[in-house]
Amino acid sequence: MSAPFRFPRFFVTSPNPCPYLPGRQERKVFTELNGQHAAELNDALGRIGFRRSQSVAYRPSCPECSACISVRVVAHDFEPSTTQKRTLKRNRDLEVTACRPWSTDEQFQLLRRYLAARHPGGGMSGMDEMDYADMVEQTPVNTHVIEYREPRVGGAQGRLVGACLTDQHADGLSMIYSFYDPDHAERPGLGNFIIMDHILRARAAGLPYVYLGYWVQGSQRMAYKTRFRPIERLTGTGWVRFEPESVPQPM
Known part of the structure; x- marks a missing residue:
C-alpha cells in the first residue's frame, strides 16, 4: 500500500545578511508545496512555525540565533x-x-x-x-x-x-x-x-x-x-x- 503522500524533502539556504538584526546572518530551511496534499502539508508545517511564500514553505534555521519566534x-x-x-x-x-x-x-x-x-x-x-x-x-x-x-x-x-x-x-x-x-x-x-x-x-x-x-x-x-x-x-x-x-x- 502506498502512503497518502510522500514525506517532503527539506533543503537549507546559504547564509545571507539578516534583514532584521544588523551584523547577523540568516539561514532558512524550506520545502516545496505541491500535489493534492499541499494544503494538508501547509497546515502541518504552519503548526510548527513554517511560513508560505508562493509554493514554498520555510522557517528560520540560524545556528547562532533564535530571535525569530x-x-x-x-x-x-x-x-x-x-x-x-x-x-x-x-x-x-x-x-x-x-x-x-x-x-x-x-x-x-x-x-x-x-x-x-x-x-x-x-x-x-x-x-x-x-x-x-x-x-x-x-x-x-x-x-x-x-x-x-x-x-x-x-x-x-x-x-x-x-x-x-x-x-x-x-x-x-x-x-x-x-x-x-x-x-x-x-x-x-x-x-x-x-x-x-x-x-x-x-x-x-x-x-x-x-x-x-x-x-x-x-x-x-x-x-x-x-x-x-x-x-x-x-x-x-x-x-x-x-x-x-x-x-x-x-x-
Whole structure:
C-alpha cells in the first residue's frame, strides 16, 4: 500500500545578511508545496512555525540565533485595548472583500506606495508587476486577497486603502503579507485594523488562531505584533501564551 503522500524533502539556504538584526546572518530551511496534499502539508508545517511564500514553505534555521519566534493570536480570547477600539471604530465603514488570489494593478500601486514609505531599500522594494503577480497567484493552498476599500460614492467602487494576502488553515488564518495606504491622514492605524479584522474574521468562522509570522526580538519593526493579546509563541514544547517582556533576549 502506498502512503497518502510522500514525506517532503527539506533543503537549507546559504547564509545571507539578516534583514532584521544588523551584523547577523540568516539561514532558512524550506520545502516545496505541491500535489493534492499541499494544503494538508501547509497546515502541518504552519503548526510548527513554517511560513508560505508562493509554493514554498520555510522557517528560520540560524545556528547562532533564535530571535525569530513564531507567534499567533488567540482569536476567541482577544480583547482590544482602548486604542484598538478607537481604531476599529474609525475604520468600521471600510468595505472588506475576500477576493480570489488574482493580482491587480490597483493592488500593486498601493504596494509600491507602502514599500516606498515604510520599507525603502528593503528586500521587496525592487518588485515589479510580474513579481507581485507571482507572490499572489502562485499558491497551491486556499488563499484570498482581503481588500479594504473606502465606502462607495454614487455606486462607484471605493478607493483601495489596504490589502492582505491570507491563507486559510484548518486551525486559523495565516497573514502572509499585508500592505496599506501609509499616508492616509484620516485613517491612522490601518495596519493594526487589518490584523484586528482578521482576528474577528477568524472568530466568526470558528477558527481559533491568527498566525502573524515571526516576531523578531530586538527588531523594532516587528514590535507591533505583540500588541494583540493574548498571544502565543512557539517553543520547543509547543505553543504557549506569553508576555513579550518576559522572554529572554536571544543569543
